[in-house]
Amino acid sequence: MDKQLEEKLNQKISEVADKSDEILKVTQSLDELNSNSNSFGYGIVIGRLYNSFYYQCRRILKRNPTNEEFEEFLEILNKKQKEILDLLKSD
Numbered sequence: 001m002d003k004q005l006e007e008k009l010n011q012k013i014s015e016v017a018d019k020s021d022e023i024l025k026v027t028q029s030l031d032e033l034n035s036n037s038n039s040f041g042y043g044i045v046i047g048r049l050y051n052s053f054y055y056q057c058r059r060i061l062k063r064n065p066t067n068e069e070f071e072e073f074l075e076i077l078n079k080k081q082k083e084i085l086d087l088l089k090s091d
Contacts, residue, residue, distance in 0.1 A: 001069055001072040001073070001076075002060060002061060002069075004056075004060050005053075005056050005057060005060055005061065005069070006072075006076070008052070008056045008060070009049065009052065009053060009056065009073065009076060010076075012048065012049055012052045013049065013076075013080055013083070013084065016045050016048075016084060016087050017087050020087045020088055023041045023044050023045065023088060024041065024088065026041075026044060027040045027041045027044075038085065038088055038089070041088040042084065042085060042088060045084055045088070046077065049077065050073075053065065053073050057069065
């Protein structure tokens with residue numbers, strides 16, 4: 001994966017820590033989803049990262065990601081999954 005792209009993706013993952021309180025508030029505000037808010041919050045995070053991945057590919061590489069780059073994106077998500085879920089735990 002392009003180093004700039006990987007750096008931006010890792011930055012976005014770090015931003016989740018700064019915005020985890022916002023994500024928690026969104027999940028808590030939707031009463032129907034409260035029983036499974038951790039999954040819902042994780043879905044919000046993944047959506048943000050997926051959007052950022054495509055945006056940064058277009059901005060940095062001036063094209064859509066290749067299948068190989070998308071697979072690398074999935075590998076990064078897989079490696080960071082526990083870290084992201086830990087950030088979303090409400091105390």
